[in-house]
Amino acid sequence: MKKGKILKIIGIILLVLLILLMVHTIRNTIIICNLQKKAEEYSSINNYHIKETTKLSDNTTMIINQYKKGEKELLIIEKIVNEEKVKVSYYNTGSRIDMFAETIDEKIAELGKSKEILGKNTMIILQTDNLWQTILYSVTARITTTKVNDYECYSINNFLSPYNLLGENKTEYDIDKETGLVRKTILDEQTTIREYEFGNVDNSIFQEPDIGQYNLKK
Numbered sequence: 001m002k003k004g005k006i007l008k009i010i011g012i013i014l015l016v017l018l019i020l021l022m023v024h025t026i027r028n029t030i031i032i033c034n035l036q037k038k039a040e041e042y043s044s045i046n047n048y049h050i051k052e053t054t055k056l057s058d059n060t061t062m063i064i065n066q067y068k069k070g071e072k073e074l075l076i077i078e079k080i081v082n083e084e085k086v087k088v089s090y091y092n093t094g095s096r097i098d099m100f101a102e103t104i105d106e107k108i109a110e111l112g113k114s115k116e117i118l119g120k121n122t123m124i125i126l127q128t129d130n131l132w133q134t135i136l137y138s139v140t141a142r143i144t145t146t147k148v149n150d151y152e153c154y155s156i157n158n159f160l161s162p163y164n165l166l167g168e169n170k171t172e173y174d175i176d177k178e179t180g181l182v183r184k185t186i187l188d189e190q191t192t193i194r195e196y197e198f199g200n201v202d203n204s205i206f207q208e209p210d211i212g213q214y215n216l217k218k
Contacts, residue, residue: 021139028138031154032126036134038180042123042198046070049197054190069201070094091208100209109214125173125182126156127163137161148174148183148193 042048047069054062060081067074071094079086087102096112128134137159146155153174164171174184185192 025135025138028141028143029131029135031143032134032138032141032156032159033131035154035175035177035180036124036126036128038178039124039126040180042179042181045123045198047199047201049201051195052192054192056190067201067205069203069206072203072206074206089209091206093206098208100214107214108217109209109211110217111211122163123181125164125175125185126159126161128161133161146174148176151183152177153183 048067050064050066052062052064052066054064056062060079063076063078063080065074065076065078071092073090073092075090075092077088084104085102089100091098091100098112099110101108101110128137141159142157144155146153153176156173156175157171159171159173164173169188170186172184172186173182175181176183181196182194184194
């Protein structure tokens with residue numbers, strides 16, 4: 001086979017691969033931009049409850065409940081190991097944050113330690129700074145369809161945004177097609193399921209525990 005014909009075949013193959021890469025990137029970019037736009041609608045909501053359940057290992061589970069209504073916030077972190085539970089709650093009154101910790105042995109409270117609550121949530125899990133970043137991260141992303149608790153989702157792998165948590169070997173976000181909100185996250189061996197409620201948070205949830213039952217930390 002003549003050298004010129006070989007080069008022509010190689011050129012055609014490279015052109016086909018380039019077209020396939022462009023189609024792949026354009027498809028991913030459109031999907032991700034649509035999900036970002038849908039999730040953006042929830043970012044300004046100030047009345048919500050988000051529950052995250054993470055299986056850390058066979059005998060360890062982490063449950064995080066975050067409540068927000070106006071300036072008030074409540075973050076509850078529970079770690080359950082072999083049915084023994086450690087619970088830490090952060091109450092943000094709008095002017096200060098009070099912490100209440102409970103273990104099987106003791107209860108500790110710390111009042112007004114910080115002015116910023118831990119674990120600030122973002123509704124836009126596929127965050128980027130601009131369209132060019134979205135296009136760049138879409139090149140490596142692999143997007144398929146899946147279901148999470150009967151929600152139709154896009155399963156997104158290898159979207160390498162610096163705003164996202166990344167596993168060493170596997171990073172997967174299952175994003176609700178209708179809302180753009182993440183329903184499941186897989187980081188290596190850890191799987192997190194996320195549930196949402198909007199507009200149903202009552203003021204009673206922000207009532208702090210009886211301080212008399214806790215050892216006050218100075």
